[in-house]
Amino acid sequence: MFERFTEEARDVVRLAGEHARRLGHRYIGGEHILLAVTGAGQPASAVLSAHGVTPELVEEEIVRRVGLGAGAGLFAGLDRDALATIGIDLDAVRARIEASFGPQALTSAAQLAHQGRPGHPGPRPARFVRDWRHRRRARRAMDRSPVCRPPAAGRYRAPGPVPSGHIPFTPAAKKILELTLREAAALDDTHVGVEHIALTLTTVESGLVPPILAAAGTPAPALRTAILDRYRRAS
Amino acid sequence: MEPVLEIAEGATSSDPDVGLRAVAALRALSERLEVLQVQAARDLGWSWQDIAERLGVTKQTVHRKYGKSLGRR
Numbered sequence: 001m002f003e004r005f006t007e008e009a010r011d012v013v014r015l016a017g018e019h020a021r022r023l024g025h026r027y028i029g030g031e032h033i034l035l036a037v038t039g040a041g042q043p044a045s046a047v048l049s050a051h052g053v054t055p056e057l058v059e060e061e062i063v064r065r066v067g068l069g070a071g072a073g074l075f076a077g078l079d080r081d082a083l084a085t086i087g088i089d090l091d092a093v094r095a096r097i098e099a100s101f102g103p104q105a106l107t108s109a110a111q112l113a114h115q116g117r118p119g120h121p122g123p124r125p126a127r128f129v130r131d132w133r134h135r136r137r138a139r140r141a142m143d144r145s146p147v148c149r150p151p152a153a154g155r156y157r158a159p160g161p162v163p164s165g166h167i168p169f170t171p172a173a174k175k176i177l178e179l180t181l182r183e184a185a186a187l188d189d190t191h192v193g194v195e196h197i198a199l200t201l202t203t204v205e206s207g208l209v210p211p212i213l214a215a216a217g218t219p220a221p222a223l224r225t226a227i228l229d230r231y232r233r234a235s
Numbered sequence: 236m237e238p239v240l241e242i243a244e245g246a247t248s249s250d251p252d253v254g255l256r257a258v259a260a261l262r263a264l265s266e267r268l269e270v271l272q273v274q275a276a277r278d279l280g281w282s283w284q285d286i287a288e289r290l291g292v293t294k295q296t297v298h299r300k301y302g303k304s305l306g307r308r
Contacts, residue, residue: 078264079263101271113270
């Protein structure tokens with residue numbers, strides 16, 4: 001589905017993964033995509049920053065709401081404000097859990113929790129499929145342009161080793177990436193750029209993105225209008 | 236712990252919006268914690284029977300939910 005993404009939009013997707021790793025998260029959520037968009041140095045990033053949605057704020061909010069490192073995934077996406085209304089302090093719960101269980105237990109429990117149904121890896125693919133995937137990976141590594149791309153920078157870094165290997169998009173993040181195609185179509189754009197990702201983020205209704213945007217103090221519809229204005233002037 | 240007054244809101248709130256959200260969040264939290272605890276118990280060699288007893292469900296229920304992922308360790 002990324003064929004129609006511009007180079008910059010692909011960079012945002014790649015940076016979202018790097019941010020997730022840096023924070024020790026083993027999934028890429030809408031919040032990581034938002035963080036990548038704010039730091040992308042694109043007009044959409046500038047509009048967001050001008051309305052208070054800076055990379056610093058987004059990162060701060062992610063860390064405040066989900067935490068750093070292995071235990072973070074276990075508590076990701078929980079509605080902390082709703083829990084607070086019944087007297088449950090999610091930070092207190094997390095602190096106790098992290099004190100009693102090692103990072104290993106927290107990580108694997110988080111993976112199980114996010115699979116919905118506790119997982120079974122499925123059958124091992126046939127030999128030729130594995131070979132083909134291997135070659136495809138090698139080819140893509142070669143294709144990758146040698147241009148030096150900016151690393152995912154930020155204040156925080158989870159202690160311990162950085163999660164390695166493939167980390168998956170959450171269902172919500174996949175949905176966001178799919179919806180960017182619709183945003184592009186609605187504007188008659190043939191390519192999906194960073195602005196379409198930003199526009200999609202302003203329409204998200206669940207997960208961490210809405211509360212993070214709310215923390216910046218500008219209502220999402222206003223952000224949306226500002227982004228649209230910025231690109232209308234440019235075109 | 237939070238004051239009792241605050242507990243009187245939320246799940247016990249007369250506003251369905253607040254109350255239902257609180258219940259849903261609580262359910263999500265309890266599911267995550269269940270995964271963690273069941274996994275930890277299995278790692279310590281607990282039987283499905285023992286785990287089920289503490290959770291107040293049948294052995295089959297726990298095994299159906301976690302058997303595949305935590306079964307052979």
